[in-house]
Amino acid sequence: MSDPRTELAADEAPRAADGRVAGRRGQATRQRLLTATRTAVADSPYRDLTVVDISRRADTSPATFYQYFPDVEAAVLALIDELTDAGGRQLRALVTDAAWESGDAAAGLSQGFLAFFAEHGELLRVADLAALEGDDRFRQLRTRLFNGVFLALKDLAHEARAVGAIDASASPGGIASVLTTMLTQVSSHRRGFESWGVSADELAATMAAVIDATVRGDGRASL
Amino acid sequence: MSDPRTELAADEAPRAADGRVAGRRGQATRQRLLTATRTAVADSPYRDLTVVDISRRADTSPATFYQYFPDVEAAVLALIDELTDAGGRQLRALVTDAAWESGDAAAGLSQGFLAFFAEHGELLRVADLAALEGDDRFRQLRTRLFNGVFLALKDLAHEARAVGAIDASASPGGIASVLTTMLTQVSSHRRGFESWGVSADELAATMAAVIDATVRGDGRASL
Amino acid sequence: MSDPRTELAADEAPRAADGRVAGRRGQATRQRLLTATRTAVADSPYRDLTVVDISRRADTSPATFYQYFPDVEAAVLALIDELTDAGGRQLRALVTDAAWESGDAAAGLSQGFLAFFAEHGELLRVADLAALEGDDRFRQLRTRLFNGVFLALKDLAHEARAVGAIDASASPGGIASVLTTMLTQVSSHRRGFESWGVSADELAATMAAVIDATVRGDGRASL
Amino acid sequence: MSDPRTELAADEAPRAADGRVAGRRGQATRQRLLTATRTAVADSPYRDLTVVDISRRADTSPATFYQYFPDVEAAVLALIDELTDAGGRQLRALVTDAAWESGDAAAGLSQGFLAFFAEHGELLRVADLAALEGDDRFRQLRTRLFNGVFLALKDLAHEARAVGAIDASASPGGIASVLTTMLTQVSSHRRGFESWGVSADELAATMAAVIDATVRGDGRASL
C-alpha cells in the first residue's frame, strides 16, 4: 500500500494522488468530500454508496475525488480514522474516569455509548459490516476505537474476580467482549427498539444493570 | 406489493413473474437460485451480491432469475422467510422449554444462539444491515424470527420482578431487548472474538451468566 | 411469405402456426389476442407494443401468441385487415351514395370520417406511420381502405371539371389526394384541435366547405 | 424537468449530465450526437431508434450519449428545438410576407411547406406520432413550430369573412386548423402520392387552389 492517499498515520498531513502535501484549498476540498461521504452513508443504503454520488454531494467531480482517495472505502476509512483517536479516548474515559465504587459509572457508560452512536451510528454500522465481511482495514480501526473500553472492562472484571465480587470461573476477556458488544449493538439498534416501544432510558438502565451485575457482582462483593 | 414474485404468505405456492403457479421444474429452478443466493451471500461482500453472480452459481441465466424474483433482495428475503417459521420456533423453545429453576437454561440458550448463527450468520447479518438501513420487509422478518425469544425473555423478566428476584424498577421490555441483542450480536461476531483470543465457550458462559444475573437475579430471590 | 399465420385473403379461415385451420377454441383465443392488441395500441406508445404485453393483456402466454401471429406487426395488420373490407365500403359509400346535387353530401362525408377515426384512430395512426416508414404491407392495406373514397372523389372532380364547375387546369388526382389526406389527418388530429379550442363541428363544417369548394366549385357551376 | 440535459430554454447553453455547462469539446460531441440522431431517424423505423445505434453513428459510446441526453426522445426533442425558432419564423413568413391580393401567395405557401418537409419530414413525422400519443413535450414544440402559420391563416380567414369574401358562418379557427393540417400532412405524405402517380406540382397546385378558395373565397369578394 504505497498509495499516498491511503496513509492513515495520525501525524502525517493528508497527501494528494501525486504525493504532494495538500495545501489549504486542497484540504478544504478533501474535507468537503469527507462530509459528503458521511451524509451519503447516512442517507442511502451501503450498496448505493458510489464515487459519483459522493462527488455530486460535494459539488465537485469524480476526478477530484480520486485526487484524494483511491476508492470509496478509503474515504469511509478516513472518516472513521478521524473519529478513532478522540472517540476512542472519550469512550475509554467513560470506564476509566468513572467512580465504580459509587453506582453511577455503569449508567454513565451506557448513556455515553448511546450518545456516541446517536452521532456516529451510521458510519460505525458500515464499518461493522465491512469488518464482519473480513476487511482488515476496518477491523483494525474498530479495534482501535473500542479497544480502550474493552481493556478497561477487562481490568474491571479482573479486579472484581480478584476481590470475589464475581465468580472465580468468569472470564475477564469473555465479559469484556460480551459487554462491549452489548454496548455497541444495543446503541446501534436503538432506533429499532424505540419504534418497538422500548425507550432509550430503559435501554440505558438495563445495560447499566447488566454491567453492574456482570462486573461488580451487583455490589455483593462489599457484603 | 402486487408483484407475484414477492408474495411471502407461507401457505401459497411460489409464483413466477407472470403470476402463474410454478410447476415442478420451476420449483426446482427456484430452489437452485435460492441455494446459489445463500452461497453468494456467504462468499462475497454484500456490495458484490449480484443477479449475474447468483444466476451463474445456479447454472442458469439472469433472465431466468427474473422469472422468480424481482431483484436480489427478494431472493435474500425468501431465504430468510424459509428460515423464519421453523427457526423462530426453535429459538423460542430455547427459552420456553428450558427448566429455568435449574441452572442450565441460560447456557442452553446461549449455545443455541451460537449454533444457529454458526449456520445462518451470514444471511442474518445481511438482513440486519438492511433492517438498520430502513428496509421494512427485512425489519418485519427479523421481528418474526426473534420475537418469540424476545417475548419469552420478557415474560421471564416479568415473573422475576414479581417474585422480587430482580429490582422492582427493572423494565422487562428493556431486559428482553438488551438480552436479545446480546445473543444475536455476540453470536454474529463470534468469529471476530475467536481471532481475538476469546473462545466460543467463554462467550457462551459469559452470556449465560449475564442472562441469569439479569433475569433470575442470580438466584437471590430464594433468599 | 409462406407462413400460414400471415395469410390475409379474406375468405380463408385463419391458420395456426402448423397450418391447421383453427377450431372454435383457437378462434376465440386468436380473437382475444386481437382485442388485446387493439387495447395495447390505444393505451401505450407504439414503441412499447410487445408480444409480452399483448399476451398479458389477453391473459395468455407469449407462446400462444406465436401460435397465431409471427410477430406483433402481423397482429396489427390482421386488425386493420378486419377493418378494411367493411370499413372501405362504408367510407366509399359516404361519397357514392350521397346526393351531391344537394348540399349535404360533403358534411356527411366529413362527419363520417370523424366518426370512423373516433373509433379506429389509434390503429390507423400506427398504420400510417408504418406506411410512411416504407412498410409495404401497411401501405397496401391503407390503400385498400381509402382507395374507394379516393377514386370516388377523383370521379367527382372529373365531372366537375367536365361541366366547368372547377378550373380546367385542376388535377382530379391531386384533388382526390389532398382531400383524402385532409379527411384522414384532420380526423386523426381531432383531439389535438379540441384541446386547442376548435370543436369537431367546426372541423366538420370547414372540411365540408373545403370539399364543396374544391369539388363542386362552390356551386357556381350551376350559375 | 430538473434534468439539466432536458432544458430547452433558447438562450441557455446546453448542459451535460452533471449540470455543468459544456465546453467547446463537449459542444462538438453533443452536435455529433444530434447529427447522428437525425440520420438515424431518417434511416430506420422509429421503433428501432436506439441509444446504441445513435452512439455508433456518432462514433462514440452510449455512456457519452447519456452525458448529454437522458434518453433518445430528448435528443429528438433537441433536434426539433433547433428547428423550431428559425423554422417557425420561416414558415410564418410564407403567409405574412406574401401578397395575398395577387394570386401567388397560396402557391408559395404550398411549395414552401413541401420544401420544408422535404428537408425535415422524417423528423416531424416522429414528432407528430409522439404528439398524437400524448407526449406533451412534443405537442408543445409542434405548436411552437406551426403556430405562426396557424395564426396568420386565422387572421386571413378573419379578414376574408369581414369583407364578405367567405361565408359569414365560416370559423377562422376551423379554417386555420384544416389548412395547417392539410399543408403539413400532404407534405409529409408527398412521397406516397408520387409513388401513386400524383406529382408534387399537382399537390402544390391543388393545395393552393384549396387555400385560395377557403381563405380568399376565390376572389368573389370583389364582386
Place this chain on the structure above:
DNA sequence: GATGAATGAGGTTTCATTCAT
C-alpha cells in the same frame, strides 16, 4: 488544484423466441 470529457466494463432488465409437455 480542479475538472471537463470520454469510455470500457459490467450489471440490470426486458424481450423475442423456442421447445417439450
Place this chain on the structure above:
DNA sequence: TATGAATGAAACCTCATTCAT
C-alpha cells in the same frame, strides 16, 4: 391447444477510472 420454462440477445444505464487541460 395451450403454456410452463428457459434463455440468447440486446438495450439500458450507471459507474469507476483516466487523461488532458
